Amino acid sequence: MAGEVEGKGYPDAIVRPVTAARTITTERFVAAPDLAGHVDYHWYVGWELEHPHDQQVIPQPRIHVAAEHGRLLVHGIGRRPFVRHLVGRGHTLGVSFLPGLFRPVLGSRVSAIADQVLPAQDLLGVDDRPAADRILSATEPREMVAAMESYLLEVGLPADPVADEVRGWVALAEVDRSITRAEQLADQVGLSLRSLQRLFSEYVGIGPKWVVQRFRVLEVAARAHSGEVDWAQVAAELDFSDQAHLVRTFRDVVGAPPATYARDL
Numbered sequence: 001m002a003g004e005v006e007g008k009g010y011p012d013a014i015v016r017p018v019t020a021a022r023t024i025t026t027e028r029f030v031a032a033p034d035l036a037g038h039v040d041y042h043w044y045v046g047w048e049l050e051h052p053h054d055q056q057v058i059p060q061p062r063i064h065v066a067a068e069h070g071r072l073l074v075h076g077i078g079r080r081p082f083v084r085h086l087v088g089r090g091h092t093l094g095v096s097f098l099p100g101l102f103r104p105v106l107g108s109r110v111s112a113i114a115d116q117v118l119p120a121q122d123l124l125g126v127d128d129r130p131a132a133d134r135i136l137s138a139t140e141p142r143e144m145v146a147a148m149e150s151y152l153l154e155v156g157l158p159a160d161p162v163a164d165e166v167r168g169w170v171a172l173a174e175v176d177r178s179i180t181r182a183e184q185l186a187d188q189v190g191l192s193l194r195s196l197q198r199l200f201s202e203y204v205g206i207g208p209k210w211v212v213q214r215f216r217v218l219e220v221a222a223r224a225h226s227g228e229v230d231w232a233q234v235a236a237e238l239d240f241s242d243q244a245h246l247v248r249t250f251r252d253v254v255g256a257p258p259a260t261y262a263r264d265l
Contacts, residue, residue: 009041009096013224015254018265023053024086029145031095037164038101038157042143046091056083058218058253061170061204061211063102063110065120065134065152066094067144072120072151073130076113077205081197081255093135093144096150099211100166100203104158110205124155155236166203169196173208174215180239182208217253220246224262232257 009028014020026047031039040062059082064075066205103110104166106123111124120128131151168243172179179185185208186196195207200208216238223229235246247257254261 009043010058010060010218012218012225013058013060015058016265017225018262020055020194024055029141032149035149035152035157037159038097038105039152040096040098042093042095042145044091044093044144047086048089049086051083054083054085056081056254057223058082058215060091060218061099061206061214063113063205064094065097065099065148067092067148068128069131069135070132072132072148073117074113074120074123076110076116076118078115079206079210080115082090091136093141093145093148095148098167099170100163101160102201102205102211103163103166105152105155110201111201114205120151120155126151126155130253162199163203166199168210170204170211173212177238179212180216182212185212186243198230201261213249214253215239217250219249220258221254221261224258225265227257227262229262234258 011017014026020026025044027044027118029042030036031041031046045139059078061077063077066075067073092174104115108141120126128151134147136149138144169185172188173185177190179188182196183193186193189196191199196208200206204211219238220234231246232238232243235243238246240246240249247259250256250258250261256264
């Protein structure tokens with residue numbers, strides 16, 4: 001059975017985290033051992049609101065399956081801003097797959113579901129409605145996790161050594177701050193850029209250029225959340241061509257320039 005976890009995922013992906021912490025309840029849970037090779041963590045969100053709330057999250061290079069509207073919905077990687085409009089009282093539970101590891105479950109190219117949200121049954125061949133009903137009717141997050149894990153085990157989680165390798169490449173792009181372009185990542189892993197692009201499309205669901213840039217955007221968000229920032233220095237550290245390039249890139253993803261976003265916090 002899963003337990004609570006810290007340090008999984010990218011907390012700075014939550015836009016305006018101070019407001020979010022006052023408005024919604026979030027928890028994360030480690031996956032059971034049978035799922036740990038494919039699943040990074042489970043996430044729970046609960047809300048009880050007097051007024052509607054729009055919560056934005058910066059999309060990451062990972063596939064999520066979430067219980068919503070009576071179904072388990074597979075969220076392909078989205079290139080558009082991700083915002084959820086929350087009203088009244090409710091909760092949901094989702095599972096975050098490790099980058100690349102949804103491909104052996106899906107059994108086909110992950111880029112085919114980019115920018116789409118589809119019922120799990122349509123993609124995985126197992127009716128998701130009973131599991132969604134158990135998740136959404138449960139009162140305890142751990143019960144919700146158990147129902148999600150039962151569904152995933154019924155679907156099956158095949159091993160795929162290529163997926164594990166691709167996962168390592170995405171991790172490299174995340175932790176190695178010297179990698180600021182897809183060409184550099186290709187050189188690091190010993191592949192041509194075209195081969196890397198093909199494997200990322202197949203396994204991650206989006207190209208390596210997007211992945212490398214997204215980790216830079218998440219780092220900019222982390223700096224904004226930390227307080228006073230010299231944005232020209234950050235632009236140089238993260239190898240943006242100049243501060244204006246950093247501002248444009250961040251604004252396209254979050255909707256506001258980083259300095260404005262930091263002040264609003």
